[in-house]
Amino acid sequence: MSADALIDLLQIIFLTVTTVVVMVTAGFKRDHGLINALTQAGLIGSLLIFVFIKPITPLQVTPLLLIDEYSLFFSALCIIAGIAVTALAYPYFERHNEKNEEFYILLLLGVIGGVVLSSSSHFASLFIGMEMIGISLYAMLAYPVHSNKVAKYPLEAAIKYLVMAGVAVGVLLFGMALIYVATGSLSFDQLALPADATQADQLYVLIGFMMVVAGIAFKLSLFPFHMWTPDVYEGAPVPVTTFLSTLSKAAMAAAALRLLIAAEAFDYPQLTVAMSLLAAASMIFGNLLALMQSSVKRMLAYSSIAHMGYLLVVVIAAAAVPGNLSAESMTYYMTAYFLMSIASFGVVSALSNSGKEMDSISEYQGLFWRNTWLGTVMALTLLSLAGIPLTAGFIGKFYIFTTGVEGQLWFLLAMLILGSAIGLYYYLRLIYVMMLPVRDDLKDDPAARLPMGANLTLAAMIAAIIYLGVYPTQFIETLQSLAGAF
Amino acid sequence: MILVWLMLILFVGGIGAWLAESRGAEHPRAVALGAILLDLFLVIMMLVAPEAIGLSPDTVAQLGQNGDWLVLMQADWIPRFGVSFIFGVDGLSLLLVALTVFLGLVSLGAAWGEIKERSGFFYFNLLWTLAGVIGVFTALDLFLFFFFWEVMLIPMYFIIAIWGHENKEYASMKFFIFTQVSGLLMLLCILVLVFLHYQNTGVVTFNYFRLLGTELPAGLGMLLMLGFFAAFATKLPAVPIHNWLPDAHSQAPTAGSVILAGILLKTGAYGLIRFTVPLFPEASMTFAPVGMALGVIGILYAAKVAFGQNDLKRLIAYTSISHMGFVLVGVYSWNAQAMQGAIMTMLAHGLSASALFMVAGGIQHRIHTRDMDKMGGFWGAAPQLSFMALFFTVAAVGLPGLGNFIGEFLVLLGAFQVSVTQAAFATLGLVVAAVYSLIVIQKVFHGKNKNHYELADLSAMEFICFALMMVGLVWMGMYPQTMLDMAEPTLRSLNVTFP
Numbered sequence: 001m002s003a004d005a006l007i008d009l010l011q012i013i014f015l016t017v018t019t020v021v022v023m024v025t026a027g028f029k030r031d032h033g034l035i036n037a038l039t040q041a042g043l044i045g046s047l048l049i050f051v052f053i054k055p056i057t058p059l060q061v062t063p064l065l066l067i068d069e070y071s072l073f074f075s076a077l078c079i080i081a082g083i084a085v086t087a088l089a090y091p092y093f094e095r096h097n098e099k100n101e102e103f104y105i106l107l108l109l110g111v112i113g114g115v116v117l118s119s120s121s122h123f124a125s126l127f128i129g130m131e132m133i134g135i136s137l138y139a140m141l142a143y144p145v146h147s148n149k150v151a152k153y154p155l156e157a158a159i160k161y162l163v164m165a166g167v168a169v170g171v172l173l174f175g176m177a178l179i180y181v182a183t184g185s186l187s188f189d190q191l192a193l194p195a196d197a198t199q200a201d202q203l204y205v206l207i208g209f210m211m212v213v214a215g216i217a218f219k220l221s222l223f224p225f226h227m228w229t230p231d232v233y234e235g236a237p238v239p240v241t242t243f244l245s246t247l248s249k250a251a252m253a254a255a256a257l258r259l260l261i262a263a264e265a266f267d268y269p270q271l272t273v274a275m276s277l278l279a280a281a282s283m284i285f286g287n288l289l290a291l292m293q294s295s296v297k298r299m300l301a302y303s304s305i306a307h308m309g310y311l312l313v314v315v316i317a318a319a320a321v322p323g324n325l326s327a328e329s330m331t332y333y334m335t336a337y338f339l340m341s342i343a344s345f346g347v348v349s350a351l352s353n354s355g356k357e358m359d360s361i362s363e364y365q366g367l368f369w370r371n372t373w374l375g376t377v378m379a380l381t382l383l384s385l386a387g388i389p390l391t392a393g394f395i396g397k398f399y400i401f402t403t404g405v406e407g408q409l410w411f412l413l414a415m416l417i418l419g420s421a422i423g424l425y426y427y428l429r430l431i432y433v434m435m436l437p438v439r440d441d442l443k444d445d446p447a448a449r450l451p452m453g454a455n456l457t458l459a460a461m462i463a464a465i466i467y468l469g470v471y472p473t474q475f476i477e478t479l480q481s482l483a484g485a486f
Numbered sequence: 487m488i489l490v491w492l493m494l495i496l497f498v499g500g501i502g503a504w505l506a507e508s509r510g511a512e513h514p515r516a517v518a519l520g521a522i523l524l525d526l527f528l529v530i531m532m533l534v535a536p537e538a539i540g541l542s543p544d545t546v547a548q549l550g551q552n553g554d555w556l557v558l559m560q561a562d563w564i565p566r567f568g569v570s571f572i573f574g575v576d577g578l579s580l581l582l583v584a585l586t587v588f589l590g591l592v593s594l595g596a597a598w599g600e601i602k603e604r605s606g607f608f609y610f611n612l613l614w615t616l617a618g619v620i621g622v623f624t625a626l627d628l629f630l631f632f633f634f635w636e637v638m639l640i641p642m643y644f645i646i647a648i649w650g651h652e653n654k655e656y657a658s659m660k661f662f663i664f665t666q667v668s669g670l671l672m673l674l675c676i677l678v679l680v681f682l683h684y685q686n687t688g689v690v691t692f693n694y695f696r697l698l699g700t701e702l703p704a705g706l707g708m709l710l711m712l713g714f715f716a717a718f719a720t721k722l723p724a725v726p727i728h729n730w731l732p733d734a735h736s737q738a739p740t741a742g743s744v745i746l747a748g749i750l751l752k753t754g755a756y757g758l759i760r761f762t763v764p765l766f767p768e769a770s771m772t773f774a775p776v777g778m779a780l781g782v783i784g785i786l787y788a789a790k791v792a793f794g795q796n797d798l799k800r801l802i803a804y805t806s807i808s809h810m811g812f813v814l815v816g817v818y819s820w821n822a823q824a825m826q827g828a829i830m831t832m833l834a835h836g837l838s839a840s841a842l843f844m845v846a847g848g849i850q851h852r853i854h855t856r857d858m859d860k861m862g863g864f865w866g867a868a869p870q871l872s873f874m875a876l877f878f879t880v881a882a883v884g885l886p887g888l889g890n891f892i893g894e895f896l897v898l899l900g901a902f903q904v905s906v907t908q909a910a911f912a913t914l915g916l917v918v919a920a921v922y923s924l925i926v927i928q929k930v931f932h933g934k935n936k937n938h939y940e941l942a943d944l945s946a947m948e949f950i951c952f953a954l955m956m957v958g959l960v961w962m963g964m965y966p967q968t969m970l971d972m973a974e975p976t977l978r979s980l981n982v983t984f985p
Binding site: 480 | 604658662670673678816
């Protein structure tokens with residue numbers, strides 16, 4: 001292995017070392033504050049490492065990982081998710097659990113999984129990354145919540161996720177095997193069949209891709225593979241929900257787009273049709289089901305299904321438009337969704353702690369007046385999720401529209417408009433509830449003493465949402481350059 | 487830059503008003519008043535002495551435009567998509583901007599004594615709505631236009647949702663979803679238009695002037711035109727997509743109704759004149775008879791429904807729909823008289839409807855009901871208020887000598903040249919208008935005060951607002967040439983043939 005490859009792997013190495021250090025430290029001294037700070041320092045260090053040492057891009061590091069601007073961008077997103085969750089987890093778990101320290105080890109492992117998944121260019125690394133995220137999530141989801149009403153939920157959520165993810169991974173592996181039978185390779189860019197391939201081989205690859213897409217759809221919680229989403233989102237401790245809805249989705253989407261484009265999977269029109277159906281169903285059913293929720297976490301869970309449906313539109317568009325436009329749009333929308341997810345779950349997390357989760361929509365009545373800061377963050381984030389101008393969500397939706405028009409996906413665009421219309425209703429309803437006069441039994445400020453880290457995280461997210469919505473030019477230039485790889 | 491200043495003052499003033507609340511409940515409105523007065527000053531300068539504030543023909547940028555643009559400015563925004571800040575005013579825009587700022591002042595007067603709770607956030611929303619509307623009237627980049635189209639929507643939603651009346655949740659939601667969905671349709675059409683332009687020329691741009699004259703396949707042109715039409719007709723509103731309006735109006739606080747009726751509805755008409763017809767001339771030509779027919783149906787249907795209302799604000803809301811029908815007829819007649827008439831109707835209706843909503847809001851504020859069956863004999867209790875109500879009612883009916891008459895008369899004159907039948911039916915609207923208007927005067931102001939309501943008469947602030955609007959209407963009625971002269975160059979540049 002050359003020195004260049006080592007430099008490109010520095011981020012992963014740094015994260016791994018951090019994990020070991022945190023683990024050893026936790027073995028000697030159980031101190032929540034210390035471990036939290038160590039984790040935070042390690043994550044920030046690994047995020048900044050490439051500022052000081054220029055990585056060589058693009059570079060194929062071992063057959064497994066491809067490090068280029070695109071993968072570095074998504075790796076950075078994964079690490080930022082880790083930082084945000086670390087900041088939010090401290091006030092949430094402090095004072096309620098005695099043994100919080102292992103949580104951060106799992107978190108770090110999940111972040112490494114995200115980085116590996118974002119950089120994967122091979123089925124093996126795809127699988128390793130996915131499983132690292134998955135396995136750390138099984139344990140994180142089950143982290144106890146000390147509220148009588150929901151104390152049994154985390155375990156239920158973890159088991160549900162474990163069983164469902166197990167099935168999905170099985171399907172994914174079988175799909176990979178089928179593709180391997182026909183092509184004899186696991187590397188993304190060698191999966192395209194030659195023109196004179198036999199019909200049987202073509203069938204294997206097609207079925208293989210269908211199964212791989214099903215596995216990916218499970219991770220992205222696309223309809224009809226979404227069944228676990230609301231229960232897991234609702235049951236898990238909020239910081240874990242934040243982690244699940246950002247890191248695991250961003251990394252999975254990054255790897256999926258790379259796989260589908262590199263393997264020329266769009267040559268199979270059947271696959272495009274199947275994915276279009278997934279997207280349309282996710283947009284419609286995700287939004288419709290979100291309408292009926294009285295729990296904020298469940299509502300956001302269904303809304304995430306819808307948003308992944310929107311995202312899939314630009315992935316499908318890759319069949320008809322140049323791959324770099326599709327990658328650019330996907331990256332923009334994923335970033336926007338990432339920021340909105342952290343901000344919205346961050347507010348829920350800031351309002352909750354392990355002893356009492358603030359989850360029912362009615363509890364949000366008058367939030368805007370009880371705590372104007374958190375109310376404003378939540379309102380702006382919801383407006384962004386609804387795709388209203390001045391926010392990143394709007395430019396994101398604009399990107400999807402542009403890409404969809406260029407790919408001439410009229411049916412999906414119609415579904416997108418319909419879905420957005422339904423979506424408006426439940427986002428606005430929550431905003432409306434927050435703006436109602438304060439109820440007598442809910443007068444006090446629920447998050448009066450929020451630590452600096454959580455406030456900073458929310459401030460950074462909301463600033464980024466507004467900045468990307470008002471002046472996206474610079475960010476778009478970055479995206480254009482990283483999408484050049486496609 | 488002056489246009490950007492107009493908006494910046496309001497944006498910043500809005501934030502200032504919000505922050506000022508911590509110093510006391512009285513402070514926000516003072517900040518808001520200051521911001522609007524500053525804007526009004528700038529607009530008056532633009533109208534009477536453009537040279538004094540540095541506006542000369544040299545400042546006109548070269549954008550391939552035709553027609554006389556008083557102020558144009560351009561700066562890059564998102565070059566990736568060919569999106570730039572292009573603001574410009576010509577006669578039509580300037581008239582509407584002036585109307586916006588003027589009615590902003592009036593709505594401030596309406597809110598002055600009414601909004602007591604959370605006043606900081608209220609004035610924030612009020613000023614941001616106004617800023618958004620000014621953006622809509624001056625943006626000449628389709629992306630920018632859409633941007634402002636949405637920006638004016640959110641604060642208005644908050645105004646209805648927070649300070650509205652008993653059924654505010656339903657009304658505000660309906661208002662938002664109607665406008666937003668039709669807006670998304672328009673966005674899709676904008677993108678398709680830009681994409682077609684890109685296929686023809688290889689340039690991605692949202693610049694209005696560049697997109698004018700894009701060659702469109704016939705069928706697609708029609709679809710795109712309909713997408714634009716849907717967004718603007720929802721806002722106007724035209725029957726059959728009008729039914730968000732009575733709810734929104736009846737639930738909104740007075741200041742909200744003033745802005746809605748006076749300004750927001752005009753953005754729909756403006757969009758039709760500035761965008762729908764010029765961008766899709768052929769499709770619009772084909773569609774014109776349908777557009778006119780929708781207008782005529784709107785005039786008659788809304789008048790009929792208005793007659794059946796017990797709720798004072800709902801009644802006025804339906805009359806608004808009826809009057810906006812004239813605008814639709816005028817726009818789709820597309821000749822000099824009809825267009826001038828449509829613009830005059832927009833301006834005059836802005837004043838008269840706002841004033842009527844202030845009357846209705848004032849009554850509701852005093853007696854806490856909008857039910858006309860409970861009212862009666864208010865003339866004795868509040869003579870000044872009643873006089874204002876009578877004045878603006880007859881103005882709305884179209885009494886010669888006041889602005890509305892000029893507008894509707896010109897519309898009918900223009901429409902008559904296009905279709906005698908449609909013009910004849912539209913004229914019936916004037917007759918029905920007299921019926922529903924007189925019933926208001928009879929029920930509310932004449933007769934007996936059955937429930938013995940005691941009404942305070944107009945406050946000084948209200949009186950000033952009404953007086954200003956009276957002056958405006960009389961001016962429009964007596965010397966409409968001021969406005970007609972300003973609108974003419976715009977219309978000429980839109981290829982309306984003048985005799």
